[in-house]
Structure formats: C-alpha cells, structure tokens
Amino acid sequence: MNSKLELQLKNLPSQPGVYQFLNKNGKIIYVGKAKNLRNRVRSYFQNNVTSPKTLAIVEKTEELQIVVTDSEVEALILENNLIKQFKPRYNVNLKDDKSYPFIKVTNELFPRIYPTRHLLNDGSKYFGPYTDVKSMKASLRMINQIFRIRSCKLDLTEENINAKKFKVCLDYHIKKCDGPCEGLISAVAYNEMVKEVIQLLKGRTDELIKSLTEKMNNAVENLEFEKAAELRDKINQLTSISSKQKIVSDDFDDRDIFAIAFEGKDSSCSVFNIRDGKLIGKKQLRLSIEEGEELPHIYSAAIKFYYQDFAEIPKEIVLEIEPEDKDAILEWLIQKVNNKVKFVIPQRGDLKSLVKMCKENAMLQLKEIQIQKMKNLGNVPYPLAALQRDLRLKNLPKKIECFDISNIQGSDSVASMVVFVDGKPKKSLYRKFIIKSIEGPDDFASMREVIERRYSKLLTENETFPDLIMVDGGKGQLSSAVEILNKLGFRNYNIIGLAKRLEEVFFPGKSEPETIAKTSSGLKLLQQIRDEAHRFAITFHRQRRSKRIISTELTEIKGIGTQTAKLLIEKFGSLEAVKSSSLEELASVIGIKKAELVKSHFNQSTE
Incomplete structure (x- = not known):
C-alpha cells in the first residue's frame, strides 16, 4: 500500500457514500456504496480477506476516491450511475445495455407511440426494456391493429391544427388514424385512447376489456351502433390476446420474478413479468461478472440495472435468495414508485415453481452464451474451456488421464485408468492394473506403482502424453504421482489431485488445496472423470474379489x-x-x- 492510499484510509468519514478504487493508470476498477464509508472501505484491507475478487481489487488499487451522500439510497443511485457510466472491471455490468429498446408514449397534445433507444426526461412514458426486439415489434403491431394512433411526426399543437396547416394522410382513409391533424378527433378522445394503450402495455388487458365492455353497452343504450361495433371489434381482439396470456397465479397480483444462472465470467438473468396473475412478458439480461462473484451480489446488481430507468415496479419481486443490500434497494424502489414494494423468497407452492421455471430460462440462455463462445473458440467443448480457465492451464486439456486405487483393507488391491478425449470418455484407452508390489492398504505406494508402470510404458511405446493427469485423492496421492513422474524424467506436465470431501483441487508444490466454483462446468467435468475412474476401479475390484472367493x-x-x-x-x-x-x-x-x-x-x- 502506498503512502497516499494509507493516508486516505486513515481519514475516511463515517458517513454514507460511494467509493471508487483506481489503478496505477487512474482508471476506475471498482465502484461500491456504503452506509459507513470508513468501516466498509477499510474492510477490504484486512488480513483475513480470502475472496479472490477482493484480493485482486486491493492488489491493483493505487488510489481511492469517495463521494459523501446524505443517505444510503442516494449512495445506491450514484453507485448505479457510475457503474453504468464507467463499467469498472470488477463490478457486475450489464452487457449490451444500450441495445435494449423501449416503447415511448410521447408527452404531446396528441401523443405518438414508437420504439426508441434514447431515454429522455421529457415527461414521456417509457415501457421496457425489451430485451427481445421481436417481442417489442409484436407489441407495436398489436397496438396499431387495435388502436388508431397516429404514425406521423407532425407538430400537432392547437395553433397549428386551428391554422389548418396539415392534411390527413392515407392512414386516415384506411381507418388507421382518426385525423387529429385536421381536428377530426378531439384531444380528450384521443388521449382516452392512449390511456387504453397504456393499460395494454402494462398488462391490464382484463381491466381494459371490462372498461370497453361498459362503454359498448352505453353506446348501445344511446343507439350509437357504429361506435358500439368498433368497441366490440376491439374487445374481440383484446379477448384473443388475453386468452393467449398464461395464468400463473390465482391471486391476480402483480409481481416480477427474477432468476440468475452464472458460471465463470458469464451470467444470465431471466425476468418474468406477471400482471393480474398472468404472465405477460419475459425478459433476459446478460451480465458480465468477475470469477468468484457471489449470487446475492449478482441479484443486487441485476435488480438495480433492471429498475434503474423506466421499468414498471410491481408490489412484489420474487427471488430465490435475498439480494445484497436488501433494505437499501427496497427503500430506493419504494421512493421510485411511491408505493409499497417487498421481496418474496418462496419456499413452496406456485411461486416456488415459477422461480424454478424462471431459473430454467436463465440456464437455457447461459447455455446459449456458452455455445456461442464455443463456436468462437472453434467448437471447443465449453467444459474443456472452463477447465482450462479454472486450472489456469496454458493449453486446452484435450486428453485427460485419471487414476483411482480400490481395495478392501489391502486385499485384492487394483487400480484403474480412464481416459477422456475432448471431454468425452474414450473407453478403448481405459486400463486396469493389479497391484503387484504392495501388501496391505497403502494407497500412496500403490499410486507410485501404477504411475510408474503407466508412464514407463508410455515412454517405450512413444504414445501421446496427456494434457492433464488427475489422481483421485488428496495431497498424499498427488505427491506420490509427482515423485514418480519426476523420477522418470518428465518435467513439463499438468497434474492435479481431486479430494472427495469438499471437491478440493490439490496442485503440486502447494500445501493448501484450492476450490473451484461449484457452478463451473469445469468442476462438473472433473467430477464426471473422477466418478468414472472410481466406477471402473470398483468394478474391477469386485471381479477380482469374486474370482478369488470362487476359486478358494x-x-x-x-x-x-x-x-x-x-x-x-x-x-x-x-x-x-x-x-x-x-x-x-x-x-x-x-x-x-x-x-x-x-x-x-x-x-x-x-x-
């Protein structure tokens, strides 16, 4: 730590605010908020910190900048804006956030409704973000089919309309517009129609149908049959839309459901929009994260990204776990919507099933991201790429050999070697070993014998050396294998031990094991290989034991x-x-x- 940073840490205030970590080039690498800046920032520099992400931030930080705010909610808003502006490396970031379009209802005498990617604080209403452009275009087509909203960009002020500056276009003649440019529809009647569009965009289809049905009945009573017929056609179209919306809850409440799937530096967030008990929309957010990121922090970032702009905030937000800074986020959301908002973590029932369904959608999108990465890498199986990343290997581990020892109190001691090529088992290359030189239960000595027999033969037969050697066991088994490989003259090789207890990975020359994220497909591949080696060894051991029992x-x-x-x-x-x-x-x-x-x-x- 340099003297400047040390001085800054000593003089931190005990107030809420935002802190920024800068590297030696003056670039912001992390932005955070705190209820108490002094306590929060100093916690990064404690000796007991074990998080790889925190350690990386501290190692690269050369300067600290802080902004004091009046409240934690103000700090949260500022933090979110700074993350969006600077996209610091160690923050969770929204990928391609500028590409998400909205539907805009303009703040004009005769409002227009159209898609936009530019959000302005001009009094207009925005609906979105639409992460699926096709879905947004379908919504606009539906609006244009049912409602006669103008498509022109004319400046329809009262002065211009009264001055007869404009003439009706083709849309009026084909009954796609009611001609506000010539004053053929009043501003009151036109805006009443716009309110109906807004109800539809908010997912209040059933409410809208009920309201239009009342208007149709009134029109019939007043002998306005042409108007009643138009309303009837609207109702029929809206009823068709409503019938296609899936009913997912019986309480008819409004809620958004969030679910996140992540692995390595990729994360996907799926959002289900439920209004009046119906699933009216699905949205996907693609997030960029650092390795070792924790799920509560990712949820916190996703919620802040999603509701930062103009997304409608329902009374309930349903999640699988509580987000980080739950209270501050809730207070921020309540201030935005001026209404009660709560987080719900369901343990059973329909909401739990909805969270599961939402999670499956997020996992599906994550797989699509991984498949795309795989294509970019030249069709390399993603688990192999993840394993290369997790073990910090120079080359892709295309060929992996794994060894396991099996015996019962030292009797009928055998070993297995399984081989995986391109992430798939290659059974023609599997090998079985009967332990010959060891008596009694000595797994370390047994491992030495097997490794020596295998790789001595490999030397003489000039066979391809594996990209990764794996032994089932901890530090003892690994050390035994390394000892023999070095004795045989091998130097540049990759070898690990995988312990069963906590799925810990042991590396040569390191006294303490390392852990791989449980969500990593690299770890899942290691587990699959280890389990296959164990199965193969156990099967061979049982065959040997049965044969001995039969013969004796x-x-x-x-x-x-x-x-x-x-x-x-x-x-x-x-x-x-x-x-x-x-x-x-x-x-x-x-x-x-x-x-x-x-x-x-x-x-x-x-x-």
Whole structure:
C-alpha cells in the first residue's frame, strides 16, 4: 500500500457514500456504496480477506476516491450511475445495455407511440426494456391493429391544427388514424385512447376489456351502433390476446420474478413479468461478472440495472435468495414508485415453481452464451474451456488421464485408468492394473506403482502424453504421482489431485488445496472423470474379489466346478449369501444333486 492510499484510509468519514478504487493508470476498477464509508472501505484491507475478487481489487488499487451522500439510497443511485457510466472491471455490468429498446408514449397534445433507444426526461412514458426486439415489434403491431394512433411526426399543437396547416394522410382513409391533424378527433378522445394503450402495455388487458365492455353497452343504450361495433371489434381482439396470456397465479397480483444462472465470467438473468396473475412478458439480461462473484451480489446488481430507468415496479419481486443490500434497494424502489414494494423468497407452492421455471430460462440462455463462445473458440467443448480457465492451464486439456486405487483393507488391491478425449470418455484407452508390489492398504505406494508402470510404458511405446493427469485423492496421492513422474524424467506436465470431501483441487508444490466454483462446468467435468475412474476401479475390484472367493471356497467342494460356482455368486451376490440359502433356493439354480453337495459342505464346516 502506498503512502497516499494509507493516508486516505486513515481519514475516511463515517458517513454514507460511494467509493471508487483506481489503478496505477487512474482508471476506475471498482465502484461500491456504503452506509459507513470508513468501516466498509477499510474492510477490504484486512488480513483475513480470502475472496479472490477482493484480493485482486486491493492488489491493483493505487488510489481511492469517495463521494459523501446524505443517505444510503442516494449512495445506491450514484453507485448505479457510475457503474453504468464507467463499467469498472470488477463490478457486475450489464452487457449490451444500450441495445435494449423501449416503447415511448410521447408527452404531446396528441401523443405518438414508437420504439426508441434514447431515454429522455421529457415527461414521456417509457415501457421496457425489451430485451427481445421481436417481442417489442409484436407489441407495436398489436397496438396499431387495435388502436388508431397516429404514425406521423407532425407538430400537432392547437395553433397549428386551428391554422389548418396539415392534411390527413392515407392512414386516415384506411381507418388507421382518426385525423387529429385536421381536428377530426378531439384531444380528450384521443388521449382516452392512449390511456387504453397504456393499460395494454402494462398488462391490464382484463381491466381494459371490462372498461370497453361498459362503454359498448352505453353506446348501445344511446343507439350509437357504429361506435358500439368498433368497441366490440376491439374487445374481440383484446379477448384473443388475453386468452393467449398464461395464468400463473390465482391471486391476480402483480409481481416480477427474477432468476440468475452464472458460471465463470458469464451470467444470465431471466425476468418474468406477471400482471393480474398472468404472465405477460419475459425478459433476459446478460451480465458480465468477475470469477468468484457471489449470487446475492449478482441479484443486487441485476435488480438495480433492471429498475434503474423506466421499468414498471410491481408490489412484489420474487427471488430465490435475498439480494445484497436488501433494505437499501427496497427503500430506493419504494421512493421510485411511491408505493409499497417487498421481496418474496418462496419456499413452496406456485411461486416456488415459477422461480424454478424462471431459473430454467436463465440456464437455457447461459447455455446459449456458452455455445456461442464455443463456436468462437472453434467448437471447443465449453467444459474443456472452463477447465482450462479454472486450472489456469496454458493449453486446452484435450486428453485427460485419471487414476483411482480400490481395495478392501489391502486385499485384492487394483487400480484403474480412464481416459477422456475432448471431454468425452474414450473407453478403448481405459486400463486396469493389479497391484503387484504392495501388501496391505497403502494407497500412496500403490499410486507410485501404477504411475510408474503407466508412464514407463508410455515412454517405450512413444504414445501421446496427456494434457492433464488427475489422481483421485488428496495431497498424499498427488505427491506420490509427482515423485514418480519426476523420477522418470518428465518435467513439463499438468497434474492435479481431486479430494472427495469438499471437491478440493490439490496442485503440486502447494500445501493448501484450492476450490473451484461449484457452478463451473469445469468442476462438473472433473467430477464426471473422477466418478468414472472410481466406477471402473470398483468394478474391477469386485471381479477380482469374486474370482478369488470362487476359486478358494466353492471350487474346493468336490463336484462343484468354476462354472457352477460362478452361477451361485451371480445369483446370490456373495459367498455368505450362498451359505445362508436354503436347499430349495440352491436347487433352483444348480439342481438338487449339486445343491445337496454345497449344503452338506457348509453344514460340516459350521459343526
């Protein structure tokens, strides 16, 4: 820590505000907010910090800048604006946020409705963001089919209309517009129609249908049959739309459901918009994160990004876990909407199912992101790329060999080697080893023998060396393998040990293990390889043990051969089960004469 930074840390105020960490080039690398700047900022520089992200931030920080605010909510707003402006490396950032369009309802005498990517504080109403452009265009087409909203850009002030400056266009003649440019519809009637459009954009379709039905009935009573017919056509179109909207809750409440899926530096956030109990829209946010980011922090960032601009805020926001800074975010949302807002974490029921469905959507989008990355890498399987990243390997681990030892108290000790090529098992390259030089349960010595036999043979046969060697076990098994590889003259190789207890990864020369994020597909690939090696070793061990038991116990009985002994073991599973079986059970497998021989033998041995 340089003297300037040390002095800044000593003089931090105990007030709410925003802090910015700058690197040696003066670039902002992280922005955060705090209820108490002194306590929060100093916590980054404590000796007990273990977070890789925090350690990286501290290591690269050369200067600190702070802005004091009147409240934590003000700090939250400023933090969000600074993140959006500077996109610091170690903050969760919204990818492609400028590309998300909105539907704008202008603040004019005769409002226009059109898509825009520029948000202005001009009194207009904005609906969105629409992360799916097709969905937004479909909404606009639906509005144009049902409502006669003007499409022109004319400056329709009262003065211009009264001066007869404009003439109606084709839209008027084909009944797509009511001609406000010539004063053929009043501003009051036109804005009443705009209110109906806003109801539709907010997902209040059923409310709108009810309101239009009342107007239609009034028109019929007043003998305004043409007007009633127009309203009827509107109602029919809206009813068709409403019937296609999925009912997902019986309480008819408004809520947004958030779910996040992430791995490595990629994260996807799925948002379901539920209004009046109906699912009216789905939105996807793609987030850029740093490795080691925690889920509550990602949720906090996603919520702030989504509601920062003009997205409608419902009374309930449903999540799988509570976001970081929950209270400050809630207070900020309440101030924005001037109404009550709460977070809901469902434990069971329909809302829990909706969160699960939303999560599946987020995971699907994350897979699409990974597939796209895979294509960019030249169709490299994503788990391999993730494993290269997680283990910090120079090259892609296309060929991986994994070893496992299996024995019961040192008896029938065997080992397995499984091979994965391009992330898939290559069973033709699997190998089995019978431990020859070791007596008793010594996994370390057994590992030394197997590694020496395998890679001595590899040297003589000039076979391709694996990109990654993996041993099932901890530091002891790994050290044994490294000892032999070095003895054989190998130098540039990659080897790890994977311990079962906490899925810890051991590296050569390091006393403490490292952990890989549980969501990483790289870790899932390691687990798959380890489990396959374990399965292969266990299967071979059972075969060896069964063969030994058959040859030493059952085949001692006069009149019982190897084939008969094998039938009994396959049927009953073990020698003890054969011993405890009745004469009838044995006879059903090998016939009465041989069954009597077996039963007689074991009866004599127990006397």
